Structures are given as C-alpha cells and as structure tokens.
Amino acid sequence: MTDTVLDVPGTARIYQEQGETVQNAVTLIPAPSKSPDDPLNWTQKRKYLMLSCLVFYTITATILSSDLYSVFDPLSASTGLSLDQLNVGTGYLYLFIGVSTLISQPASLAFGKRPTYLISAFGAALVNIWTAFAKGNSQWIASRLLLGFFISPSFTLVEVSIADVFFLHERSFPLGLYINFLFGGVSLGPILSGYIYEGLGWRAIIWLSTGLTVIMGLVLFFFLEETTFERDHTECASDSVIISSEPLDAEQDEGDPKNPDKADRTTTSVEQEASQSRPVEGMAITDATPFTPSPWPGPRFWKFMKPHRYALGIMVRGIAQPLMLYRLPLIWWSGLMYATYQICFNLIAAISSGILAAPPYNFSTSAVGLTFLAPFLSAIPGAVYGGYITDKFVLRQAKKHHGITEAEHKLKLYIIPAVLCPIGLLMMGLGPYYGAHWIVYVLGCAIVNLIGPLATILTVSYVFDCYHPIRPKNEHGVQACAQDMAPYLLSTILLAMVFTFGFNYVITPWCFGWGLRNFAISSALIITVINATVLAVLKFGKRLRRIGEHGYRKSIDW
Structure with missing residues (x-):
C-alpha cells in the first residue's frame, strides 16, 4: 500500500510495509532531533522521573480542589453557606480552570513550563490559606476563582509535557497514569478530609493540604526539568526511522543481503534507503543507528529557561487562537465528551454528602469520606490499564490497516463507557430512592469513576492526534511556537469547563429537587x-x- 492516504492530520504510518507484509517495527512520531537536550532523546528513567513529578503535582492540585467535598454539610453549618452556594462555588473553580489556561498555557511556552508549575504550586498554597479565613459567599467564590487560576496547569499543561517527552505510540500509558491521579486525587481528598474533620475540624484540612502543596513545590524545584525544546521540524536525524521490536538472529542475518535489519548494516545504507523512499512524519531507529539516550544529569534547580524571543506574540496567540478554533466541529465534540465525564465525577462529589448523611443511611462525616475510596480505587484500572489497553489497541488496529493508524481507531473503545456509565448512574439514583443498601450507591460511583478516566484518555489523545501533527508555514517564527502550546487542547478544556460550570447550577435542583428516581x-x-x-x-x-x-492552518498561521 502506498502512503498517499497519509494526507490527513491524525492519519499516520506507525508500521512499515513490505509488499503485503506489515513489518513488526514502530515508527517514531514525532521525529527526535540529534540534540541530546531534546526530551525525546531522554532515557526512560529520566522521562519517568519527570512524569513522577507531574503526577505528584496533579494529585496535590486535585486534592486542593476537592478536599472539602465530604464536609460540605458541616461546612455549611459552620459558615452559613448553603449546599447550593458551595456547589456553585465549585462551579466557579472549574470555570476559572478553563479560562485561566488561556494565560497559563502560553506563559509556559513563553517563560518555561518549569516556572509555570512552580508558580502554580506556591500560588495555590497561598490561596488555600485564605480559604480558611474566607467569610460569606463572595469571598468563598473569590477563593475558588483564584484557586482555579493557579491549578489550571494541572488540566492542560501536563498533557503537553507528556507529549514533549513521549512518542505517539507510547503516549497513552503515561497519559493514563496522569489521568488516574487527576481523577484519583479528587477522590482521595474527601477520603482524608472526613477523618481530619472529626479529629481536628475543617480548617485543619486546609492547613494540611497547604503543607502538602508546599512539599510538592519543593520537589518540583529540585527534580522537575524543563521540557520545552525548540525542535526544528524541518530537520530530523533521518527521514524514516524504525524501532525494531524483534531480536535479531546473528547467524541468520550474517551474509543475508535481503534482511533489512542486518546487524552489520551501516548508517550510510540506512540513510540511502530512507532517501529512496517517500519521507514520513517520523523517525526510525535500527540497531546500527547511532542513538544514545540522555541520562538524568542530577538536580539542576538553578536552571530556568530564558524568556522566549517571541514571548509577547505567544501570549497574544494563546488567548486568540483557542477561540478561533471553535469553528471546528471536532473541537466542540471533544469539549463535550471531556465535560461529560468531568461532570460525572463532579456529580459524585456534589451529591454524596447530601445522600449518605441523610436518612436512611445517616453516615457520619468520616464515613461519607470513606465512601470516596471506591471511586478512588476504581479510577486506577480505568486510567492505568485504560492507557495501556489504548496503546495496544492502536498498534493492533494499525497492523490490520496495513501499518496505518487513524485517529478514530481508539474511539472504538468508547463502547466500554457507553455500556457501563448509564448502569452506574442508575445505581447512584435508584439505589437511594428505593432505600437499597448503601453499597449499591457506592458501587455505582465506582463504576462511573472506572470508565471516566478511560473516556478522558480517549478524548484527549484523539484531539492530540487530530491537530498536534499540523505545522504552520513558518517553522522558525512565533506561529510554530504557538502551535507547540497545543491551542486545540486549550479550546477543548475551556469548552469543557464552561459546560461543567453551568452544570453546577443544576446539580442540586436536578438531584434533590426533581427526585432521585427522575x-x-x-x-x-x-x-x-x-x-x-x-x-x-x-x-x-x-x-x-x-x-x-x-x-x-488558517488559525495557526495568523
């Protein structure tokens, strides 16, 4: 099969084909440069150290956003705020997470991702302290708005950082780890806060989460590396590079000129053969290609990226381009799907205290918090194994399609959330309505949070596959830099958070006003x-x- 079908972004060849046979080798997309500073050239240990830092950052940020969920009833009694006002404040939190990405995301490219993460960590810690002293509805909303501003990178920048260091075919697993803690952290906060409240009061929850945030900021300061790298997309180490996934048999390979993976094959012959074939958007590495991964150089906390030469242009485009992309139907669809499963978890957080603390269950605050253990644990297989399954499924689909992967291939896995999510929601509503054992409600929450991470992985990776490969005409100007900050992801997240914000106005009347059965x-x-x-x-x-x-292209070439 020729590569004439590879003319649409999101369609790529990840297996090479000889005749009717698909080779068991993977093309590296995107193509790494020759520089040892290129994050794509880092060793796997160095990449996963970076990922560990981002996971710690994510779980801490999500704990900050959710640590008061299980104490909404006593918090309402202590502050005089109604349950509806507390839920609306949470809506403002997610609204500003979406809006603030228009600032935090371009700032990460203009001034560096590492300083953006550090400002996010220490800024969120300061705002969290203010929450303990906030009085009245206006100050509650203001504290939620500022907290949303500072933790906004946890929803958009982490995905871009993962794309900075991991190749297309290996991206879903680290993305799954990240999403696991994005969902899991939101569940872990209420679990811990229920017990903290009964022993120390609700303000102690804030002091302890603030301390955790400061520790996280120090970890990032010493161990997180800058992943922004100005890669020249017009050049790469080779036109077509393959990672062989099968061991070579030296005895069979020796003297066999027909074997493309011959052990004594020279780099010159690799490049000559690559130049004779149609170039693909990727890089292949054979056993003979000189390629030495860069190990972690140790803590370099004094290293900061200099402000980008196009910093002002990047900031302007960071606000304008995501709004310009709303002309694309797939952006609206991705935003809707992302919002749907974000709303599903927000639903768990918003109604659990009101259902379980009331008759017939009459749970204590710590018991309500403990029920969040079910969605926390269920998020782990949904995200971690969901990412792994997605990677394997994409490779399998590519083999079935002559080595070519389509962005839509992974969406076939949506059959899992399509079947399970309605079941979980029915258990969450009908169980309490008919007075069933509390385990019915809790298992419903677990099912919803099991498939939520998988659906989010599919949505985020789909929008990445569709638009990340598109490059602007000027590869050396501000346009290329603006594309590197993933404006398509900003559009998706902003739209999703606006949907989530609006939904928080209807949670309480929909669930408690209209009735659990309806x-x-x-x-x-x-x-x-x-x-x-x-x-x-x-x-x-x-x-x-x-x-x-x-x-x-019209939007990013502007």
Missing part, C-alpha cells in the same frame, strides 16, 4: 445519547479532519 433515569438517557455521538465521529471523523485542516 434524576437516575434522565441522567442515564442523556449519557447514552452523548455516547452515541461517537458513532458519528467514527464514520465522519476523517472527513471532518480533512475539511477542518484548512481552517486550523
């Missing part, structure tokens, strides 16, 4: 309809990618 049935129907839109994307997604490419 809530359960209507939510299951709504989620089923939303999941059914995946069928349309599977059928028309590539056509929409082809049609939308011109509009996307």
Whole structure:
C-alpha cells in the first residue's frame, strides 16, 4: 500500500510495509532531533522521573480542589453557606480552570513550563490559606476563582509535557497514569478530609493540604526539568526511522543481503534507503543507528529557561487562537465528551454528602469520606490499564490497516463507557430512592469513576492526534511556537469547563429537587445519547479532519 492516504492530520504510518507484509517495527512520531537536550532523546528513567513529578503535582492540585467535598454539610453549618452556594462555588473553580489556561498555557511556552508549575504550586498554597479565613459567599467564590487560576496547569499543561517527552505510540500509558491521579486525587481528598474533620475540624484540612502543596513545590524545584525544546521540524536525524521490536538472529542475518535489519548494516545504507523512499512524519531507529539516550544529569534547580524571543506574540496567540478554533466541529465534540465525564465525577462529589448523611443511611462525616475510596480505587484500572489497553489497541488496529493508524481507531473503545456509565448512574439514583443498601450507591460511583478516566484518555489523545501533527508555514517564527502550546487542547478544556460550570447550577435542583428516581433515569438517557455521538465521529471523523485542516492552518498561521 502506498502512503498517499497519509494526507490527513491524525492519519499516520506507525508500521512499515513490505509488499503485503506489515513489518513488526514502530515508527517514531514525532521525529527526535540529534540534540541530546531534546526530551525525546531522554532515557526512560529520566522521562519517568519527570512524569513522577507531574503526577505528584496533579494529585496535590486535585486534592486542593476537592478536599472539602465530604464536609460540605458541616461546612455549611459552620459558615452559613448553603449546599447550593458551595456547589456553585465549585462551579466557579472549574470555570476559572478553563479560562485561566488561556494565560497559563502560553506563559509556559513563553517563560518555561518549569516556572509555570512552580508558580502554580506556591500560588495555590497561598490561596488555600485564605480559604480558611474566607467569610460569606463572595469571598468563598473569590477563593475558588483564584484557586482555579493557579491549578489550571494541572488540566492542560501536563498533557503537553507528556507529549514533549513521549512518542505517539507510547503516549497513552503515561497519559493514563496522569489521568488516574487527576481523577484519583479528587477522590482521595474527601477520603482524608472526613477523618481530619472529626479529629481536628475543617480548617485543619486546609492547613494540611497547604503543607502538602508546599512539599510538592519543593520537589518540583529540585527534580522537575524543563521540557520545552525548540525542535526544528524541518530537520530530523533521518527521514524514516524504525524501532525494531524483534531480536535479531546473528547467524541468520550474517551474509543475508535481503534482511533489512542486518546487524552489520551501516548508517550510510540506512540513510540511502530512507532517501529512496517517500519521507514520513517520523523517525526510525535500527540497531546500527547511532542513538544514545540522555541520562538524568542530577538536580539542576538553578536552571530556568530564558524568556522566549517571541514571548509577547505567544501570549497574544494563546488567548486568540483557542477561540478561533471553535469553528471546528471536532473541537466542540471533544469539549463535550471531556465535560461529560468531568461532570460525572463532579456529580459524585456534589451529591454524596447530601445522600449518605441523610436518612436512611445517616453516615457520619468520616464515613461519607470513606465512601470516596471506591471511586478512588476504581479510577486506577480505568486510567492505568485504560492507557495501556489504548496503546495496544492502536498498534493492533494499525497492523490490520496495513501499518496505518487513524485517529478514530481508539474511539472504538468508547463502547466500554457507553455500556457501563448509564448502569452506574442508575445505581447512584435508584439505589437511594428505593432505600437499597448503601453499597449499591457506592458501587455505582465506582463504576462511573472506572470508565471516566478511560473516556478522558480517549478524548484527549484523539484531539492530540487530530491537530498536534499540523505545522504552520513558518517553522522558525512565533506561529510554530504557538502551535507547540497545543491551542486545540486549550479550546477543548475551556469548552469543557464552561459546560461543567453551568452544570453546577443544576446539580442540586436536578438531584434533590426533581427526585432521585427522575434524576437516575434522565441522567442515564442523556449519557447514552452523548455516547452515541461517537458513532458519528467514527464514520465522519476523517472527513471532518480533512475539511477542518484548512481552517486550523488558517488559525495557526495568523
């Protein structure tokens, strides 16, 4: 099969093909440069040290955003704020997470990702201290807005940092780890805070989470490296580079000129053969290609990136470009899907205290917090194994399609959330309505949070696959730099957080005002309809990618 089909962003060749045979080798996308400072050239240990720092940052940021969920009832009694006001404040938190990405994301490229993470950590710690002294609804909302501003990188910048250091075919697993703690941290906060409240009061929750945030900031200061690298996309170490996934048999290879993976093959012959074939957007590495991964050089806490020469242009485009991309239907669809499963977890956090602390369950605050252990544990297989399964599924689909992967291939896995999520929502609503054992409600929460991370992985990786490969005309100007900050992801997250913000206004009347039975049935129907839109994307997604490419290029070439 020729590569004439590789003319649409999101369609790529990750297996080479000889005749009718698909080779068991993976093309590296994107192509790494020859520089040892290129994060793509780091050793796996160095990459996973960076990932560990970002995971610690993510789980701490999500704990800050959720540590008061399980104490909403006593918090309401202590502060005089109604449950509805507390939920609306949470809505403002997520709204400002989305809006603030228009500032934090371009700032990370203009001034460095490492300082952005550090400002996020220590700024969030200061705002969290203020929360302990906030009085009245206006100060509660103001504290939520500022907290959303400082923790906004945890929702967008981490994905870009992962794309900085991991190749396309290995990206879903680290993305799964990240999303595991994005969902898991939101569950872990209420688990811990329930016990802290009963022993020390609700303000102690804030002091302890602030201390954790400061520790996290110090860890980032000493161990997190800068991943921003100005890679020249017009050049790479080779036009086509392959990682062989099968061991070589020296006896069979010796003297066999037909074997493409011959052990004594020279770099010159590799480059000559590559130059004779059609270049692909990737790089292949054979056993003979000189390639030495860069090990971790040790703590270099004094190393900061200098302000980018296009800093002002990047900041301007960071605000304008994501808004310009709303002309693309796939951006709206990705934002809707991301919001749907963010809302599903927000639903768990918003109604658990009101359901379990009331008759017939009459749970204590610590017991309500302990029920969040179920969604916390269920998020682990959903995210970690979900990312692993996604990577393997994409490779398997590519082998079935002559070595070519389509962005829509992974969306076939949406069958899992499409089946399980309505079941979980029905258990969460009908269980309490009919007075069933509390385990029915808790298992429903676990099911919803099991498939939420998987759905988020599929959505984020899909929008990355669709638009990350598109490069502007000027590869040496501010346009290329602005594309590196992933404006498509900002558009998706901003849209998702606006949806989430609006939903927080209706959680309380929908669930408690309309009745749990009506809530359960209507939510299951709504989620089923939303999941059914995946069928349309599977059928028309590539056509929409082809049609939308011109509009996307027009936005990033501005």
